[in-house]
Amino acid sequence: MCPAEGKTCNKCGRRNHFAKMCRSRVTLTDAVRHKPMPNTTNNRIATSKQRQQKVDTVEHESSSEESVFIDTLQSNTSEDRDEKEWLVDLTIEEEKVINFKLDTGAHCNVISSSVLKSLKNVRMKRSRMHLITYSGHKIQPVGQCLLLCEYQSRYYTLTFQVIEGTSKPLLGLTACTALGLIKRVDVVDSELQAKVQEKYKDVFTGLGCLHGKVSLKVKPGSTPVVHPPRKVPIALQKDVKDELKRMEEIGVIERVTEPTEWVSSMVTVIKPDRKRVRICLDPKDLNEALERAHYPMKTIEEIVTKLPQAKVFSTLDANCGYWQLELDTDSSKLCTFNTPMGRYRYKRLPFGVNAAPEIFQRCMTELFDDLTGVEVIMDDILVWGSNEQEHDMRLEQVLQRCRDKKLKLNLDKCKFKVDEVPYIGHILTSDGVKPDLRR
Secondary structure, three states: OOOOOOOEOOOOOOEOOOHHHOOOOOOHHHHHHOOOOOOHHHHHHHHHHHHHOOEEEEOOOOOOOEEEEEOOOOOOOHHHOOOHHHEEEEEEOOOEEEEEEEOOOOOOEEEEHHHHHOOOOOOEEOOOEEEEEOOOOEEOOOEEEEEEEEEOOEEEEEEEEEEOOOOOOEEOHHHHHHOOOOOOOOOOOOHHHHHHHHHOHHHHOOOOOOOOEEOOOEOOOOOOOEOOOOOOOHHHHHHHHHHHHHHHHOOOEEEEOOOOOOEEEEEEEEOOOOOOEEEEEEOHHHHHHEOOOOOOOOOHHHHHOOOOOOOEEEEEEEOOHHHHOEEOHHHHHHOEEEEOOEEEEEOEOOOOOOOHHHHHHHHHHHHHOOOOOEEEEOOEEEEEEOOHHHHHHHHHHHHHHHHHHOOOEOHHHOEEEEOEEEEOOEEEEOOEEEEOOOO
16 A cells, blocks of 8 residues: 555645655645635635735745744743733734734744634644743644734735644744844944944934035026826825825925926835835936036945955944935925925935935035045945954044034944944955845
8 A cells, every 4th residue: 555645745735645746836835825715704815915916925844743942931920021022913814813922932833722713714734743842841733724914014824833722822933034023133232332322312313414505407498397296095195194294394395385397296115114105206307407416426346445454343324315415495496296285395305316326425425535444335334443442433533523514323224343244235344345145
C-alpha cells in the first residue's frame, strides 16, 4: 500500500500525496484566498480584497513535524507588567475585532479554540507542530488555520496554531514584523543623543524659517494657465480638509480669494503610515515657464572622497526641507493651486516646483559651507569625525548653527554618534563605504 494513501497534502490541500511530491502550482494559501464565498460575510471579504488589490501572506508551513518555541510569560497581577503598548486589535475575516498580544519571542501565531469558535466558516486542518513554552511546558495544538487579518486597511493571510482553552491570542515575531508592529533598532539612544535632545530641544520642535525670501522667475512671454480643481474621493475628503487646515495653521499655505494668473492642480498622496495624506502641487505648466538657477548638485561620490579619516558619524534631517524657505508675494501667487474646498497659495517653497531642489541645495550649502566635517545633500546633513571628540565638537557647531539660522530638524530621522550610517543610497562605515542593499 502506498504510504501517501489517505494523507492530505500541505501544499494544495488534496489527498493521497505528500507536499514534497505535489505537482500543483496552487498553494493551500492561494486555495483559501480564492475559495468560493457563497454567503454574505465572505462576499464582503472578497469585495474588500478586490478594493485593496493586495493581500500579503505571512505564514509558517511545514511538511514535517517540528517543535516551535513560544516565549511568553503570564502574570496574575497587572502591576507586574505593562501590556498597553504590546496589544493590538485586528479585524479577523472582516467580521470580528480580536485583541492580540505581541510576542516577539514566539516563532508562530497562536489562537485559542474558544476564540476560533466565535468565527464563521473557518476551516481547521491538522497541525504537525509541537509548542514549547518559556518554562519548557509542551502544548500540542488541536490544529492550524489560515485567517484573513486586517490592520490599518491592509490585509494579511496569517497561519495560526489552535490550542485548547481561553488563552490570549498571540502574534509571533514574523507576523509582528510583517504588519509593521515592531521594528528592529540597531542603534540605541546614546548619552550624547539624550544630551542633544535636552540642550537643543527647540531645534527639534516645529517648522523653521530661514532668513531671506525665495523669488521664482517666469520666462518672458509665458502664457499663464488656470487648472480647475480635481475631484477628491469621498473616502479622502476629510483627510484632505484636515491636512489643508494643518498646513494653513503652520503657515505653509493660505486661502486665496483674489484673481491669480497661475493656478495649478492639487495632488493627494497617501503616506505609507496611512495616518495622514500629503498635499502636493502639480505645477506642470508652471514648471515649463519657470527660469532655473542650475545650481550644481553634490553627489555621493564627491562626498566620499572627503571622508578618508571618518570613523564616527551623525546624520541630521531638515524637517519638511523646502517648507523652511519662505516665498516672496509674487512667487507665492505663482504657486496658487485649486481644490474642491477653494484656492490656496503656498507661502513656503512647495515640493514639485522644478527649481526647488537647486534653490534649497544652494541655501543649505551656504548655511554649512564654512564648517569642517559637515556635508549636505538636500535635506540630509552628514557630520563626521576621525574620533569621538572631534565628532562631538563638530556636531555641537552644526546644532548651534541650526539654532542661530532657525533651521529645524526631524529628530525621528536623525542618527547620532554611530560607526555605520546609511546616507544617500550608501552605507558609510569606519572602514569605508559600501552600497546600501535596501535601496
